[in-house]
Amino acid sequence: MTFVQLIDCKTSRLDDMNRLMDQWVEKTKGKRTATHAVVGKDRSDATHVIEIVEFPSYEEAMRNSNLPETDRIFREMVALCDEMPTFTDLDVVRDEPLQAAAARRFFDTVAVQGPLPPLNDLIAENYHDHDPANEQDTLGLDNMRREIEMWRSAFDFTFMIDDQLTQGDRVCTRWTWNGIQTGEFMGLPNTGRQVSMTGTTVFRFDGDGKLREGWWQYDRLGLLGQLGALDELEK
CATH class of the missing domain: 3.10.450.50 (Nuclear Transport Factor 2; Chain: A,)
Structure with missing residues (x-):
């Protein structure tokens, strides 16, 4: 079952966050299990950012989380946030292309x-x-x-x-x-x-x-x- 993780955070350093994500993509090449990632910025609050990451399954997401590169990038991401980000784990029950x-x-x-x-x-x-x-x-x-x-x-x-x-x-x-x-x-x-x-x-x-x-x-x-x-x- 497709699995999606929502990462909700507040940051005034979106450019640095984007560069960090680029580093993660480069460092996890050939290792990561994520298949799609979207970053959205709240139109009413420029510091409110949500990242949506898709995986083939929850198990594949856990494999991705256990990569040392993911752990390092996560710690650096937290440092860029104004407060601790929150995570929402979703099993996809309907996907309409x-x-x-x-x-x-x-x-x-x-x-x-x-x-x-x-x-x-x-x-x-x-x-x-x-x-x-x-x-x-x-x-x-x-x-x-x-x-x-x-x-x-x-x-x-x-x-x-x-x-x-x-x-x-x-x-x-x-x-x-x-x-x-x-x-x-x-x-x-x-x-x-x-x-x-x-x-x-x-x-x-x-x-x-x-x-x-x-x-x-x-x-x-x-x-x-x-x-x-x-x-x-x-x-």
Whole structure:
């Protein structure tokens, strides 16, 4: 079970505290078990600082605490605080990666059978799409809908999510696309062939939690080869 520790302290020496944390990161390289750390400063009291450190489990957190480097840094941290810091130990009982879920919902929604939903709850009106297969970027929700409809008119397809990584306002999704050609695609007549390709999409989210920008990389050449578009070139 994921474990989180909150360290609550009062200090007027935040810069020194940050330098101390940098030292800890350097000194515990290859040893520490912490997976994520966030430091927040109270907007109403600049001396009130909270550090949030995440571990895979309570046991891993205890291993981290027993490192001599952690003990030394802790003692130096206490010396920088105006008063003794307090610690809150939390077992994580719910963890919702909301942006990753929204990205996953996009892939599920565009592949659904029947009429394409409006998508305005997923994609921002001023969406900007980067697809190296297109000569120009796709700008705006309406144009993105047309791009999606082009694929839907040519294939019945599904996405399988292979992996997702989240950082800040961006979610990277590695996917596998499986489809059956049902219509013309890039001037190629309908073959009825079953095809597949792999790719990666990075979405940037806006403050409302909607897709604001996207970058695509996928094996379009491999797809064209499966549709027979490269047969003449191989002769």
